[in-house]
Amino acid sequence: MKVHDQDSMIRWLSKAKKGEKVIYYDGMLMADKERFYINGGTTDKLPEPLRAARVAWSAYMNDQVHLIQKRKGFLSYDYIAVRA
Secondary structure (H helix, E strand, O other), X not given: XXXXXXXXXXXXXHHOOOOOEEEEEEEOHHHXXXXXXXXXXXXHHOOXXXXXXXXXXXXXXXXXXXXXXXXXXXXXXXXXXXXX
16 A cells, blocks of 8 residues: 555554555655755645655654665665554
């Protein structure tokens, strides 16, 4: 399963059972985030995929998920949340 926005990530967190996985971002998260800010982006205007990643990080910090990456190719990864 894959989510594309903040609301979908929040819904997944509320329904997911232990061990279930979701792809919450694909690409190169830190590079994409840095590019967004370098080009004048602000936190209140984050694109939805970056908002979904922010929700995943918050869930990780609250011990709700484990975060893993799966390499797809050169500088390309699936970012996966696994329900704890």
